[in-house]
Amino acid sequence: MSILITTLSIGLVLAVLGLGVHIAFRVFGFSDITADGSFPLGAAVAAALIIAEVDPFIATAIAGAAGGAAGAITGVLNTRFKINPLLAGILTMTALYTVNLRVMGKSNIGLLGKATVFTPAESLLTSLVSGASHCTLLGRDVAVQDLACLAVSGVIVLICSVALWWFLRTEIGAAMRATGDNGAMVRALGGNTDRLLICGLALANALIALSGGLLAQLQSFADVQMGIGIIVLGLASVIIGQTLVGGGASVGVSIVGVIMGSVLFRLLIAIALRMGLDPNDLKLITAVVVLVALVVPSALGRVRPRPRRSMA
Amino acid sequence: MSDRPSPSAASGERVQLKEVFKTFGVGTANETHALDGVALEFAAGSFTVVIGTNGSGKSTLLSAIAGTFRADQGTIAIGATDVTSWVEHRRARFIGRVFQDPFAGTAPTLTVAENLALAESRGLARTLRPLLRRAQRDSWRERLVAIGLGLEDRLDDPIGLLSGGQRQSITLLMATMCAPAVLLLDEHTAALDPKSAEQVIELTQRAVDRYRPTTIMVTHAMSQAAMLGDRLIAMHSGRIYLDVSAQAKQGLQASDLHALFSQMRREDRLDEATTAMLRAQYS
Numbered sequence A: 001m002s003i004l005i006t007t008l009s010i011g012l013v014l015a016v017l018g019l020g021v022h023i024a025f026r027v028f029g030f031s032d033i034t035a036d037g038s039f040p041l042g043a044a045v046a047a048a049l050i051i052a053e054v055d056p057f058i059a060t061a062i063a064g065a066a067g068g069a070a071g072a073i074t075g076v077l078n079t080r081f082k083i084n085p086l087l088a089g090i091l092t093m094t095a096l097y098t099v100n101l102r103v104m105g106k107s108n109i110g111l112l113g114k115a116t117v118f119t120p121a122e123s124l125l126t127s128l129v130s131g132a133s134h135c136t137l138l139g140r141d142v143a144v145q146d147l148a149c150l151a152v153s154g155v156i157v158l159i160c161s162v163a164l165w166w167f168l169r170t171e172i173g174a175a176m177r178a179t180g181d182n183g184a185m186v187r188a189l190g191g192n193t194d195r196l197l198i199c200g201l202a203l204a205n206a207l208i209a210l211s212g213g214l215l216a217q218l219q220s221f222a223d224v225q226m227g228i229g230i231i232v233l234g235l236a237s238v239i240i241g242q243t244l245v246g247g248g249a250s251v252g253v254s255i256v257g258v259i260m261g262s263v264l265f266r267l268l269i270a271i272a273l274r275m276g277l278d279p280n281d282l283k284l285i286t287a288v289v290v291l292v293a294l295v296v297p298s299a300l301g302r303v304r305p306r307p308r309r310s311m312a
Numbered sequence B: 001m002s003d004r005p006s007p008s009a010a011s012g013e014r015v016q017l018k019e020v021f022k023t024f025g026v027g028t029a030n031e032t033h034a035l036d037g038v039a040l041e042f043a044a045g046s047f048t049v050v051i052g053t054n055g056s057g058k059s060t061l062l063s064a065i066a067g068t069f070r071a072d073q074g075t076i077a078i079g080a081t082d083v084t085s086w087v088e089h090r091r092a093r094f095i096g097r098v099f100q101d102p103f104a105g106t107a108p109t110l111t112v113a114e115n116l117a118l119a120e121s122r123g124l125a126r127t128l129r130p131l132l133r134r135a136q137r138d139s140w141r142e143r144l145v146a147i148g149l150g151l152e153d154r155l156d157d158p159i160g161l162l163s164g165g166q167r168q169s170i171t172l173l174m175a176t177m178c179a180p181a182v183l184l185l186d187e188h189t190a191a192l193d194p195k196s197a198e199q200v201i202e203l204t205q206r207a208v209d210r211y212r213p214t215t216i217m218v219t220h221a222m223s224q225a226a227m228l229g230d231r232l233i234a235m236h237s238g239r240i241y242l243d244v245s246a247q248a249k250q251g252l253q254a255s256d257l258h259a260l261f262s263q264m265r266r267e268d269r270l271d272e273a274t275t276a277m278l279r280a281q282y283s
Helices: A001-028 A035-051 A057-081 A087-106 A119-128 A146-169 A171-181 A183-190 A194-217 A231-246 A252-274 A279-303 B056-066 B114-119 B136-146 B164-176 B194-211 B222-226 B248-251 B254-282
Strands: A108-110 A134-137 A140-143 A220-221 B013-022 B032-042 B047-052 B073-076 B095-098 B181-187 B216-219 B229-235 B239-245
Touching: A001 A035, A001 A140, A001 A146, A001 A171, A001 A194, A001 A231, A001 A252, A035 A087, A035 A108, A035 A194, A035 A220, A057 A087, A057 A194, A057 B032, A057 B095, A108 A140, A119 A146, A134 A146, A146 A171, A146 A252, A146 B164, A171 A183, A171 B114, A183 A194, A194 A231, A231 A279, A252 A279, A279 B047, B013 B056, B032 B216, B032 B239, B047 B056, B047 B254, B056 B073, B056 B095, B056 B181, B056 B216, B073 B114, B095 B164, B114 B136, B114 B164, B136 B164, B164 B194, B164 B248, B181 B194, B222 B254, B229 B254
Parallel strands: B047 B216, B047 B229, B095 B181, B181 B216
Antiparallel strands: A108 A220, A134 A140, B013 B032, B013 B073, B229 B239
């Protein structure tokens, strides 16, 4: 039960990563791999600030802002200097590796015993169950601390997804969606597509760094290596989510799909690990899952006739 | 929408091109003088039809006005404003545009209503207000009823589900709904079936009559060229080959234009033959 709750918490925290990847890859159709640098950047900034006794909520917000700056750099490299999206992402990500080491001053920081964004909820919940460290839920023994983490993760994901849903339906947000759809049209209608892309990538990487900062606090350490392959993990949530809700889903439903995809993927991994999967094989498995999810729908589409399009 | 200028009877502004040059592929074997010192003035509210063979520079002329690229030389002014150094999205406040590709003017995953809303804020600063506001729906519905394609009940459908003709009609509506100073039509019926093309031409004529933008229409359909507009320009090799004013244009038949076209094609072939000969000589 405890493993299940922890898995759900991680799944929810990584859903925020999924939302960021969704903005770059799905909304803009921009293959942004800055995530491999901006995710650990979020973790590094949050951890370093928490160690420096900064309030954890402020530390997490600054972590998000740092990710936003990283995303904006990738956007500027692509729009201003016409660097290919993948290469722009690689440049930012590589540079961030050094930045992350500098921010932390070493390759990892432990946060055990430090106050995090989860701490207030932990103490609140502990006082509710009159000081016990464990309680019973559905007949199982669970750590109060884990429950508090789950609740906080859930609230954060809820806030992020509602905010994103609202934003994508504003004038600016809709112009961003249209930019990914048909940039020439947006320019013809007076939209500055370069600026929209830069802001969009900033928003995407702010969410990704926020996710990194939260994960560092959830697992009580930040490591400079924690970003390796994270973009594939984020893509896995996005693609699984898309498979669940369908490609033509509305803004809101797509967001729900990403969250479901992230949680589901985490559960699958937890089950696989429990059944004896070597953690070293995880990245390979993740890559294969993404590959299969990418290939199977189009392979199926060739066999199955496409749903009829209405032609009035 | 109180922050929006209401469409006045005549929205058109004069468009002036002074000695505009544009060369593509400079220094390569494919160097082409798409615009070779074009000097043109389009009177406010005029409707000019531009014809020409492939590669004659007629689409480049529209792109130069729209600001898709910067001219190598020369100046371009809309009304009293010199827009030569303005980028495309900045010029958009003056310009409504419809492309040849019926899918190029709309964003497929956005709904019909969202596309219309984006067009309604053409050239205005975008904000964090919700894009769709209830108050606009009735006016959009009215405009869609006026098109007469039964699209008024499909405001909330992704526009990607509509046919090419329907999307081009909506693109035209989007290009004209804010009463632009200049309306650029780039072979906007060429990719449509004859019936849809006819509908879009009729809508074009109606929008032009209503808002009187300075309209420049590129077409390959000689019947359209003979029938529409009050001025006809034929382009050839990046230059103005023929400029027919309103009175002379009235006597023009589609057959006259076909004859003109054959003549331009012959000259094209002659040019090509000369080029080939020169190349054979000197390489």
